[in-house]
Amino acid sequence: MPEGDTVWHTARRLDEALAGRVLTRADLRVPRFATADLTGRSVLDVTPRGKHLLTRIEGGLTLHSHLRMDGAWRVFATGERPRGGPAHQIRAILGNAESTAYGYRLPVLELVRTAAESSVVGHLGPDLLGPDWDPAEAVRRLTADPARPLGEALLDQRNLAGIGNVYKSELAFLAAVTPWLPVGELPADVPERLVATAHRLLEANKDRPDRRTTTTRRTADRLYVYGRAGRPCPRCGTAVRGAELGDRITYWCPTCQRGPGP
Structure with missing residues (x-):
């Protein structure tokens, strides 16, 4: 069950696979953001905030996701067949020349301005695994x-x-x-x-x-x-x-x- 420790570990895997690399594939399979084109942009970092994931992308954008009960991100070598569930459960794909991340069963997936991240995580209390833990x-x-x-x-x-x-x-x-x-x-x-x-x-x-x-x-x-x-x-x-x-x-x-x- 995804809790703060699981989300922290997921963020580290995503950061290792995506940060500092240019997206050659980006597919957000939710109606509101289905036409968003993120290819050609670099991923800056992937940061956990409580049980939320913030994937920051060049150009002042942040992909906000939340795993809730059964969501998951899986990382595979680019070209490798993903294994995380049926294809229809994939809500997001972020890929570069080396690695591709697939977001399965994500109940929350939205693209926001990085400057407006507080609109999605600003309500949270002190993050148990955050650098500003209080x-x-x-x-x-x-x-x-x-x-x-x-x-x-x-x-x-x-x-x-x-x-x-x-x-x-x-x-x-x-x-x-x-x-x-x-x-x-x-x-x-x-x-x-x-x-x-x-x-x-x-x-x-x-x-x-x-x-x-x-x-x-x-x-x-x-x-x-x-x-x-x-x-x-x-x-x-x-x-x-x-x-x-x-x-x-x-x-x-x-x-x-x-x-x-x-």
């Missing part, structure tokens, strides 16, 4: 609404950018509270520790092929609670539970985590 501001935003359930506050990209459903569940477990506990009821030191843990985990996972939050090397136990409904908690053995929080399934251990349930 933990104090992240704590301030996370705790601004004391009545809000922790899980909702963690997912809100206006608070801190980069957390998705996996990290939401894992961070609540590591804080020993349920995702339904109001932020204002967290022990005084927990918000700061939560933010620090989120930053540490995303930093540790941004270069890994498989995300992990535990210290075990067993692949089946690389996460504490996410996706483990019905399986034993790796700490206490209680069956992990899963329930809806908003429009997503949240996982928690009813023994290790205090606070209300769904």
Whole structure:
């Protein structure tokens, strides 16, 4: 599931393949931008911002994309047959003499002026993997609404950018509270520790092929609670539970985590 670490890794792959090279192929398969001609322009860089990707192109243009639940960018040698899904799922193609990037199932794809990037990412909170990461501001935003359930506050990209459903569940477990506990009821030191843990985990996972939050090397136990409904908690053995929080399934251990349930 694409979260901040996945997007960071994707941006690095795209940057290595495209930055500093002239586009010999550019195809945006969305009606609004289908006629945009980017060939002949150089890609300047590919930068992640939370869960957003900004591909900056010569001439003051930025291609903004977002992966959401199942979008993906795949890079292949130019001339190689792409493998990322059926051809009809390709929403964007950016290619040069050496490499070609294919954007599959991209729910968000738009071309904006680079000077106007704030119109698409300006609402985001501190970026957990960004050069301007500000933990104090992240704590301030996370705790601004004391009545809000922790899980909702963690997912809100206006608070801190980069957390998705996996990290939401894992961070609540590591804080020993349920995702339904109001932020204002967290022990005084927990918000700061939560933010620090989120930053540490995303930093540790941004270069890994498989995300992990535990210290075990067993692949089946690389996460504490996410996706483990019905399986034993790796700490206490209680069956992990899963329930809806908003429009997503949240996982928690009813023994290790205090606070209300769904």
